[in-house]
Amino acid sequence: MECCRAHHIIAIVSLVLILSPVVVHGWGIDGHLTICRIAQSRLSESAAAAVKVLLPASAGDDLGSECSWADRVKFHYHWSSSLHFIDTPDNLCAYQYTRDCKDEYGVQGRCVAGAINNYTSQLLSYGNAASQYNLTEALLFLSHFIGDIHQPLHVGFTSDKGGNTIDVHWYTRKTVLHHVWDDSIIMTSEDRSYNSNVDGLIDAIKKNITGEWADQVQTWEDCSGNQTACPDIYASEGIKAACDWAYKDDYFQSRVPIVNLRLAQGGVRLAATLNRHVPRTV
Ligand SMILES: *[C@@H]1O[C@H](CO)[C@@H](O)[C@H](O)[C@H]1NC(C)=O
Ligand SMILES: *[C@@H]1O[C@H](CO)[C@@H](O)[C@H](O)[C@H]1NC(C)=O
Ligand SMILES: *[C@@H]1O[C@H](CO)[C@@H](O)[C@H](O)[C@H]1NC(C)=O
Ligand SMILES: *[C@@H]1O[C@H](CO)[C@@H](O)[C@H](O)[C@H]1NC(C)=O
Numbered sequence: 001m002e003c004c005r006a007h008h009i010i011a012i013v014s015l016v017l018i019l020s021p022v023v024v025h026g027w028g029i030d031g032h033l034t035i036c037r038i039a040q041s042r043l044s045e046s047a048a049a050a051v052k053v054l055l056p057a058s059a060g061d062d063l064g065s066e067c068s069w070a071d072r073v074k075f076h077y078h079w080s081s082s083l084h085f086i087d088t089p090d091n092l093c094a095y096q097y098t099r100d101c102k103d104e105y106g107v108q109g110r111c112v113a114g115a116i117n118n119y120t121s122q123l124l125s126y127g128n129a130a131s132q133y134n135l136t137e138a139l140l141f142l143s144h145f146i147g148d149i150h151q152p153l154h155v156g157f158t159s160d161k162g163g164n165t166i167d168v169h170w171y172t173r174k175t176v177l178h179h180v181w182d183d184s185i186i187m188t189s190e191d192r193s194y195n196s197n198v199d200g201l202i203d204a205i206k207k208n209i210t211g212e213w214a215d216q217v218q219t220w221e222d223c224s225g226n227q228t229a230c231p232d233i234y235a236s237e238g239i240k241a242a243c244d245w246a247y248k249d250d251y252f253q254s255r256v257p258i259v260n261l262r263l264a265q266g267g268v269r270l271a272a273t274l275n276r277h278v279p280r281t282v
């Protein structure tokens with residue numbers, strides 16, 4: 001089983017790399033799935049009801065199954081491609097909304113932090129019949145972008161496009177640093193520790209959210225004052241983690257804990273963001 005699954009993954013990854021020479025942004029499918037499954041298990045009753053209403057029928061009430069929707073529509077909704085990441089100044093290891101949250105043309109607010117604010121405020125109109133927004137899309141974008149902002153290299157240096165231009169070896173394969181953090185670390189850790197099964201990883205992270213990390217969860221959820229959402233906190237953590245962990249030479253097993261922590265925080269915060277706003281309007 002393990003051998004075949006591994007070959008299967010390599011085959012798929014190679015195919016994807018061949019088919020998409022362009023920059024790929026975002027946790028891979030399993031990273032996003034993990035964050036959305038964790039989040040959905042933590043929703044308040046009214047937020048869960050809203051999510052159920054907004055999800056397309058094909059999702060079968062599983063937010064995880066639609067968590068990579070935003071990556072699938074990136075080429076069709078071309079305007080959305082700059083909403084998956086933030087480029088910060090090289091080697092500064094710090095993020096500022098007004099300086100860094102813009103697209104390649106310099107349009108303010110067009111980055112993953114701006115998008116999280118945007119789609120969270122659109123969801124505030126849930127239950128308001130006159131809403132001008134497609135709230136299904138708002139939910140799917142928000143769920144994906146809260147995931148992306150927790151991938152350390154989604155808030156990375158400008159000149160290397162968040163590690164997309166840095167060639168590395170992952171065991172026997174050649175890839176780029178960005179892809180290692182999107183996919184490779186998660187896939188290798190699934191193969192080694194969870195029988196190649198993403199559910200095993202999700203369960204292990206959930207167990208740590210209620211055990212090992214229980215005393216931090218409240219701080220992860222915090223979004224003080226009357227802010228709609230708190231993406232600037234997550235982005236600042238992200239560029240710091242990228243500098244501390246990703247832009248380094250010695251690798252492998254030592255990176256698994258930071259990936260697991262970011263997946264946990266993403267899941268907890270997606271639930272907290274939805275819980276904070278959706279119930280008020282139901
Ligand atoms: C906000 O959402 C609308 C509707 O999807 C979209 O057209 C716009 O580009 C978004 N802007 C940002 C910064 O997310
Ligand atoms: C809202 O967006 C979804 C996903 O793109 C689409 O399937 C649906 O038709 C849209 N709804 C409306 C009312 O436009
Ligand atoms: C859960 O926490 C334990 C104890 O710190 C750690 O050894 C383990 O790797 C963690 N698992 C995950 C999935 O984060
Ligand atoms: C939040 O907004 C309410 C009403 O707009 C206001 O009374 C309250 O002081 C605000 N709280 C903070 C912490 O800004």
Ligand SMILES: [Zn+2]
Pocket residue numbers: 025026027070071084144148
């Ligand atoms: Zn993405």
